[in-house]
């Protein structure tokens with residue numbers, strides 16, 4: 001997206017987030033915002049501030065094509081910027097801090113979803129009716145009510161996700177996008193080890209893996225302290 005002088009602060013924040021996603025993942029990412037008005041049938045129910053799935057881009061493909069934005073397969077994430085802007089307004093008590101808090105909440109949700117993207121290799125298989133069908137089936141699964149699904153306590157936020165999230169948090173900070181770690185957790189209680197403990201346990205690899213693609217970190221053994229932390233939490 002090319003910057004223009006008529007951009008509103010919200011448009012500027014969205015563009016910043018799109019650029020950050022591409023920079024952190026080293027591949028183009030479809031960053032879709034609620035204010036872009038994607039088809040509501042593709043999105044999780046109202047409580048969800050962000051979502052992604054391995055084939056989410058395929059579900060969005062017809063809509064992205066209609067917008068002239070489809071450029072082939074690539075991971076896609078959704079962010080509810082409208083809801084987040086309201087939260088930022090309330091947190092800032094309607095002051096001028098809203099813009100800075102909004103930027104931090106957007107960054108937090110983006111890092112949350114990108115950490116899910118980094119839990120597996122990106123799916124670049126060409127679109128077919130079969131994988132498009134699988135993408136749509138995943139969407140309907142995400143619409144199932146909580147009671148219908150046998151979910152683990154951490155709701156899919158295990159050691160691979162946390163490790164990717166903490167590396168992304170560090171990398172974003174390094175390129176000028178600092179945010180509180182708690183914003184990545186979106187205030188949710190996943191019943192997992194504290195982020196500060198996880199961060200301390202990963203200390204030894206932070207600089208060591210700084211140049212490694214975020215997609216490859218999961219293939220390298222985590223430091224023993226980190227593995228111990230998670231095995232203690234499961235007992």
Ligand SMILES: [Zn+2]
Nearest residue numbers: 112116156157
């Ligand atoms: Zn999540």
